[in-house]
Amino acid sequence: MRHGGGSRNRITRRGLVTAALGLGLAGCAKFSLLPRGVSNLYTLTPKSTFSEALPTVRWQLVIEEPLAGGGLDTARIATSPDPTSLNYFADSRWTERAPKMIQTLLVESFENTGRIVAVGRQAIGLRSDYNLKTEMREFQAESFGDRGRVVRVRINAKLVRQPKQFIIASRSFEAVQPVAGVGMAAVVVAFDNALGAVLKGIVQWTLRHGEADNRRS
Numbered sequence: 486m487r488h489g490g491g492s493r494n495r496i497t498r499r500g501l502v503t504a505a506l507g508l509g510l511a512g513c514a515k516f517s518l519l520p521r522g523v524s525n526l527y528t529l530t531p532k533s534t535f536s537e538a539l540p541t542v543r544w545q546l547v548i549e550e551p552l553a554g555g556g557l558d559t560a561r562i563a564t565s566p567d568p569t570s571l572n573y574f575a576d577s578r579w580t581e582r583a584p585k586m587i588q589t590l591l592v593e594s595f596e597n598t599g600r601i602v603a604v605g606r607q608a609i610g611l612r613s614d615y616n617l618k619t620e621m622r623e624f625q626a627e628s629f630g631d632r633g634r635v636v637r638v639r640i641n642a643k644l645v646r647q648p649k650q651f652i653i654a655s656r657s658f659e660a661v662q663p664v665a666g667v668g669m670a671a672v673v674v675a676f677d678n679a680l681g682a683v684l685k686g687i688v689q690w691t692l693r694h695g696e697a698d699n700r701r702s
Contacts, residue, residue: 524578527562527673528586531593532684535600539689540696544614545603548591551584551640553621558584562672563625571625577669583624587640587680591617594684600692615653615695618643619687622657624680626664626672634664636675638683644694646702654694658686 557563560582561573579586595604605611623639639659643652662679664671
């Protein structure tokens with residue numbers, strides 16, 4: 486998890502279990518799905534470790550805000566008790582809408598590679614050589630099946646060459662992470678690990694496919 490602010494203000498994974506934006510975790514072990522008053526706020530961390538074989542690229546990339554279905558386009562933290570239901574943890578929320586949070590984490594993860602000239606959000610007006618379009622397919626804790634409680638993250642990515650909007654590559658990235666422990670902190674750690682694996686996959690895939698296409702152009 487990331488404690489507010491930018492990547493410089495990260496807390497350790499141990500601190501991640503004991504802190505949530507300055508709010509105590511008392512009562513977070515409750516998994517009631519009924520809405521109540523004040524929420525504890527959580528955020529996740531960008532990736533910072535990548536393959537040393539990644540190319541250094543000189544093209545510019547815009548990260549569009551991920552698309553998401555209505556159930557996931559929210560700051561509420563989703564949980565599925567069965568394959569056809571989607572509920573939310575009470576008293577616990579992301580610091581912003583999940584698609585916006587993931588967009589920020591993607592930008593920071595690309596920056597952390599040190600292998601790309603310029604990367605930014607669509608909103609800053611960066612003139613891009615490529616756009617990364619993503620769609621959140623899964624972003625929830627699950628409590629059914631034979632794995633016990635897990636977090637599942639699945640994001641579809643499309644790399645689009647500008648300005649003609651030509652899709653040069655498309656792939657889905659998925660990670661399933663067991664929830665190791667009880668309480669909301671353990672659930673959020675599992676979200677952080679699962680999303681981290683997906684972010685790493687998307688970043689490395691994008692740089693490799695974008696550079697291969699750029700060299701052919």
